[in-house]
Amino acid sequence: MADLAAASTLLGQLQTAFSSGDLATCKQLLGRLKLEMTKMPALPPVYQQSANTQQQLELARQVLELAVLLAVRQCDEAAFERNYAQLRVYFSDARGMLPPSGQEGALTGLHLLRLLVANRIAEFHSELEVVPPEVQATPEVAQVVQLEQWLMEGAYNKVLAARASAASDYTRHFLDQLSSTVREEVASCSERAYESLSVADAASVLMLGGEAEVEAYAREHGWEVSGGRIAFHKRGDSADGGADGTAPPAVDLIGHCLNYAREIERIV
């Protein structure tokens, strides 16, 4: 009981620190809280029944929700993943034991968005499958699902536009990353599609702010910029040779087939 009281106090402090933006204190408080949580028997996977089971679970969930948000603020991907993994059990297994959390939609959305940003599409879909319908209906999750569809369609401009209408700071953080992911996609397409491109066109295609940005971007990718045009190098990677016009080696194939036929004939 005492533990729970102490933990509640700590949680209070954490919430204050979090809202005041004192990240260092937050981190330190979070560490202490997590230690407190190891002493709570009601938490998964033990689920020991006691009078304050629900309070314990609720507290743990709040701590972890804060921890996830904190990780986003700190831009700490690993911490985000770790904390969300710990939190998720409260949205799945322990769901029935708790009153629904107000943050669930937002956090699930963030998680899905993060997967999308990291281009982990398979995981994204399997995660989405287990998200209960009422959570899927929340705007945060719905928006992420929409984004994914755009991305798949190749409607990159819509994706980039979504950034402007970001719901919250946390989302914006991920959307920033998403736009750079999209830009990479566009760039790699451009490499294939064009021999060369004028800097101005490139700026609009890549949705960059100005020529300077384009040039910097071009340098990053090793493109040559000369006379206001960007020349894309045909990369040496002939992994997909069919793309650059070389016909499949038809004669060779025919030769092989005939050879096989002859061999089979001979064996029989």
Add this chain to the structure above:
Amino acid sequence: MAAAMVAAPPPPTTSAGHVLALLDEDDDALKLHALQLLDASVQDFWFQIASSIGAIEALFEDEEFGHRQLAALVASKVFYHLGDLDDALSYALGAGPLFDVAGTSEYVQTILARCIDTYVEQRVAEAEGHGDAAAPDARLVAIVERLFARCFSDGQYEQAVGVALESRRLDQLEAAITRSADPVKTLKYALDVSQRLVVSRDFRNQVLRLVVNQYEKVAQPDFGAICQCMMVLDDADEVANILFRLLGGSEDEALLAYQIAFDLVDAELQAFMAKVNSRLDTLAPAPAAPAAAEGAAPAEGEQHMETDQPAEAAPAEEEASPFAKRLAVFKTVISGDVPTELERQFLARHNHADLQILKNIRASVEPRNSVCHSATVFANSVMHCGTTVDAFLRENLDWLKKATNWAKFGATAGLGVIHRGNVGKSRAIMAPYLPSAPGGSTPSPYSEGGALYALGLIHTSHGQGVRQFLLDSLRTTQHEVIQHGACLGLGVAALGTGDEEAFEDIKNVLYMDNAVAGEAAGLSLGLLCAGSGTEKAAELLAYAHETQHEKIIRGVAVSLALIQYGREEEAEGMIEQMTSELDPILRYGGMFVIGLAYCGTSNNAAIQKLLHFAVSDVSNDVRRAAVMNLGYVLASTPEQCPKIVSLLAESYNPHVRYGAAMAVGIACAGTGLREAVALLEPLIKDSVDFVQQGALIAMALVLVEQPEARVKPLRAHIDRLYGNKGAEVMTRMGAVMAAGILDCGGRNATIGLRSRSGHFRRTAVLGLTLFSQYWYWYPLSYCIALAVQPSALIGVDASLRAPKAFQVVSNCRASQFAYAAPVKVDDKKDKAKLPTAVLSTTARAKARAAKKSKDAAKDAGAGGEAAKEAGGAEAMETDKPAAAKVAEGEKKEGEEAAVEKKEPEPTSFTADNPARVAPAQRRFISFPEGQRYAPIRAAPSGFVVLRDTQPDAGEAEYLFEEEKPAAAPAAPSTDEAAPAAAPPAAGAGSGDEPPPPEPFEQPGSSLQAERTMSGTEWWRGVTDKGKTEIPGAEATELRSAQWQIERDAPEGVQQQLEQGDKEAEQVEAYRDKQDPDYHPSKEKEG
């Protein structure tokens, strides 16, 4: 609502993801928490944890992490679930004390098993001195130690013993024994397990030493077990010391000493017993008394034991030294005199061999067919092995005359088999045939040689009496056949004694490089040094390389195997050398070296080696021998043998099939195992004659003394075969031999490779090995007598006599192990064969007798007299009146038809001392309470020393004594015909056994002068007649001598056989003309 939620059951956990996430936290406390949670849930989420195994391994590697052992435990469990036991074990070792050896989970059990396996492997590698073997991991040792500690605290001492033995931890073995609640039980277990499962001979001996030491510390030591151990260790001094102490102790202790002596003698280690004996002499305080007693023992033979017992006891009492008296009594046991004699008495009195079977065989086997003829003689010998009943031979002298040359050698040796164990009278029995027989005319070397061999067989393992005589015979002769017989005789009689003098003499014979004598000399040397692994083996092998004679090479090759008997690893050098020889005969011997060196060990390496040769060698002989020897290696686990050879039994190569059959026969001898029978059944109907032969013999070996219901099909099959002229000779020979083996020892014996205490009887194993050489040399088949073991339970009291008032209860139906019903006389068959086969007056008399006995069977009331007339010998061979027997037989036949109508048979019956206890019957035997005599040890077979609980109840009645006068008149009435020429044995005989063959009348007018010739000289008479009267006989002898020598070329043999048959036919015709009494019409009258 909240309350309802609290009450709700915890949701099922579907993932360990959140716990795994904790592992990535920075704080060690969180990691620890995570590990704890994972440890608890690893069996459910190992698949999830497996993907994070890297993180856990990293934690274990992290020197600074405070809970590395927990990490190791979790990792170990995950690897266990992944099926990677090696990693699981190494992490479990890393987990240190956290790995709970007391756990009952499958994980713990599996890891422990793995742990012990690894430890055992490393310990063995260390002990065997493989150079690179490092000492076992200290952590591994720690776990094993903890396991031992747990076994001790849980009282699982047997488990501890097992692990200690496997891991070669003598210290732990000792601890297990000393700490156990019941040390005697644990010791017994340790002893048993070490005998069966410890592969290394060295280590086994170490264990035995330890066990013996421990035994001696126990409050009430089991001296019997100690002495058995000592015998295996060949420590005669210690055994003598123990026995000496016991003899000096209380009455009961003395009885125990007798019991131990009986048990030791049962193992038939002659040299060991001699050592014990001489050691006892040096220990004895008053050497005069035992010396005197000993002096009397060999001279007087069994007389001393039976009749003179009270007389002898008297002077001992005068000396007022109970110890000396006991010692004297004891020595009669340890010298083997009493046990041999008692067993012989048992076999003689309970003989149930069915003469009718032999008569049928004789009638249907044409006498010109020498192979079947000598097989029949063999069958008779084995059937009557040890019974001293030679009625069949005496009834069929004319028929027997057909045996010439080596067949005669064998037939004479057969007498030795029949009289096996008749140590006291051996010389008298064989006297007429021996080289130096007085008054002998021109003796045949074949019967002389055979007689020497026979002497050896009579004295098997009790050779002191004849050793000198055989040695002298060997020295004085230059004839190869006599040398052959003397060598074999000496080898069998002095088996395993390592007699230096004899060794030198026989070696000289070997170096004369004579094929016939050299072969026997080679074998004999092997027998002398059996199981010694002597250095001289190398010398023999060198000679085998030198000589040109295949027979000598084979003799030496087999003898090398005999020498290496039971040497296990020590024989490896020899095995290596012999199996890589270019000469197939030496490789053949090499197979036997493997088989005998690892006899009864089930050693995997040996089995693999044999299997390798069985399928890869280029020589058929080697392949056959390789498969056959699997039987020896697997002799201790007969149930394994059929499984292992089952594929080989279906081989395309008939030699391999033959080998498979014999392997099963050897390994499962006397067990009646169903699998064995199932494997042999198809082989009996094999398409190749010699495979059928092997299968028949093997089947007989397996089914000997089994319940009659199981043997019946085999008997029926044998009956069909031997008379079938269409069958191959080899098959018929096998059938006849099988018939003999099946009824060995008058249906009162089994083929026992093991003593009653479970040790292998060296004599028996080697006897069977020599028997299997019959393939090349028929006379060696008689060595099967060495493996014949009377299946008797004989109770003896302190005076070593068998009291009458002792009974055992057999908790099974009496009919289950009853003797087979006597064969019905098939009159028609007899009549059809007799006229062509038998021409003498004897035959006519026999036909009359057969007819009469048939009448008698019809008229059971008057049966008694008629039966007695019909076969005097038959009346004599059983202790029941003949009439009763006939009536019984009649009744049994009747019962077969109407068995259901009868009231159910009682489920137990009592048997009088000495009781016949078939091997399968042993488990039903119990000793009823409240008898006057109580057994010292309740063994279900063999000798049981009895304690007289009512010593004041008056003089006890003893068996084998009052029956003597009854037996004497039972001697055949024809005895009167020539009393003057009666052999010395008949005069000296105490009448408790049938005298040697009685005189007989030589038919034919030209032989009138020989009319009263002594029956024991029939043999010689036959020879003389053959030589003087039939000029062609000499040539016949020479030619037919060849057919027996080598069987390698069957076609050639067949031709020679046919030729021999033709000539014999001419001889027959000639002789018929000489017989003036002969007229076909007279046969009908008779």
